[in-house]
Amino acid sequence: MDTITMRQAGDYVDKQVKIHAWVTNKRSSGKIAFLQLRDGHEYFQGVVLKNQVGEETFELVKHLGQETSVELTGVIQTDDRSSLGYELLVESIKVIGESHEYPITPKDHGTDFLMDHRHLWLRSSKQHAIMQIRNEIIRSTYEFYNDRGFIKVDPPILTGSSPEGTTELFHTKYFDEDAFLSQSGQLYLEAAAMAFGKVFSFGPTFRAEKSKTRRHLIEFWMMEPEMANYNHEESLKVQEEYVAFVVRNVIDHCGSALSTLERDVATLEEYTKLPYPRVSYTEAIELLTENGFDDIEWGDDFGSPHETFIASKYDRPIFIVNYPKAIKPFYMKINPEDPRTVLCADMIAPEGYGEIIGGSERENDYEIMKENITKFGLDLDAYQWYLDISRYGSVPHSGFGMGLERVVAWLSGIEHIRETAPFPRLLNRLYP
Known part of the structure; x- marks a missing residue:
């Protein structure tokens, strides 16, 4: 038998x-x-x-x-x-x-109760379905990049510096030195791209951001590719092909999970259609101001209501491109057509799920990079190794980062990101 x-x-x-x-x-x-x-x-x-x-x-x-x-x-x-x-x-x-008096019964329970019993809540059909979709996103990610000649590189989790400053980093001691839990592996991946051409990482990252929104976790997983000899537009093409590929595979391989979650497959099918629309930051600001958003002006970053409204005008994910350089990190390349902006993009998911990808073409001029690090108030000595990327055989290169849990929430159609990780870490939750 x-x-x-x-x-x-x-x-x-x-x-x-x-x-x-x-x-x-x-x-x-x-x-x-x-x-x-x-x-x-x-x-x-x-x-x-x-x-x-x-x-x-x-x-x-x-x-x-x-x-x-x-x-x-x-x-x-x-x-x-x-x-x-x-x-x-x-x-x-x-x-x-045997099992007696199992705490999670078929009746309704409050969120705090369920989160306290997350180790058991994972057994429920809905949570099981969400984890199946998460697993398929991870599986199809490896397939996509492996089939396109990328090499997986694992950047360190303990770092001595940060791509975007240290205000939202978890500080720790590394023997007699200061260290931080990584908020991104990008800088290390840029170095690896100069060795291998096309690389990607997929691992945990940390943000010490005291946020309670439905879109934020303290610990989350990030997928980050870096590509040597790719310009900004070429990077956007990889991003939309990747997302469409992931959506296609979730539809094809997670039918039972989508049914359990009552996710409309016809809606997901729309997200496989390429290309995704591109809207400039300036056009997005104009759209918002024309529609009564008087809380934002050129030079401000978008909040969740702004992203949701912009995305609502389209039936698939969109790129908002070329943000002001003043609100973006030091490593982004200036847009030659408008020096006030940089060659970057955020991919905004439909249905109110907000930004799922952020990326840019990276600055590859040594003197400009050195000047940017100083202007941003960062420790030049801590970034000497990173400056070597633009000092020795630099080439144009681009990359991006995708937050796994936000994509899981989007494709699952669930309201809160806390259900997208097996054991989520939230502002006031470290148990279980």
Whole structure:
């Protein structure tokens, strides 16, 4: 007898199998019981007939507590009423681990309660679906960059300097030196791009930003490519192709998860259509002021309401390009057509999910870079290694960063980013 997961059920129709699962719910009516089960891959139904399993086993079924772990044997049957398409006709049940008074019951619970029990909340169907989508985004990211000749480089998490200043960094001691938890691997990836041409990283980053918005986490995962001999426009093309590729793969490989989340697939299909619109920062400011936004003027950065309104004018993600240099980091290249601005872009997701990607062409002139570091009040000595990038064989290069959890929230259609990480770190939450 083979031990299988329910994802393999299609290969075992009318065959006897063994399955390990947890009981999520149950109901019975006299001579038949229905077990709602999950095996870590799928949610499915087990049907228990009293006249087939006997009195003792049927009585055992009636007393199974929520989240009891079991080993079941039975026959796979087709079931057109199930989203999975199959169910298990149970022949025997063995209890592996009992569960009594499971705290997360089918009734509604408050968010704080669920976050306190995040280690258990992950077992629910909705959270399971979100994590499946997260996993597919990660999987398809590796496929996209590996197939295009990128090399994965892992920048350090402990750093002595920062791409964007140290005001939002977690400080620690590195023996007798000051160190910080990384807020981006970009500077290291720029160095790696000069060695390997096209590189990317995918790992944890940290922002000591005291924010409570639905879009922010303290610890999150960032995907960051850097590309030698790529200009700004070429980078935008990679960005939109990458996002469309990820959306396509989520649609193709996460149908059950999207159904659980009641996500409209037709809406997601629109996000695979290229190219994505491009709107200049100046045009975006004009659009806002023409529509009654009197809280912003040229030179200000956009807030969530501004991004949401701009994105609402389009049916897919958009690029806002060429922001004022005064509100962007020191490493961005000046826009030759308007020296007030830099060659950069933010990709804004539809449906109110805001910025999901930020990128730019990087400055590659040694003297300009040195001057910028000083102007931004950064320690020139700490950036000597970074200056070597523009000193020895510099080339035009571009890159960007994508926040994984924001994309998970967007593609899942969920309201708050706290549900996009297995164990999210929020402003006032370090447990569990």
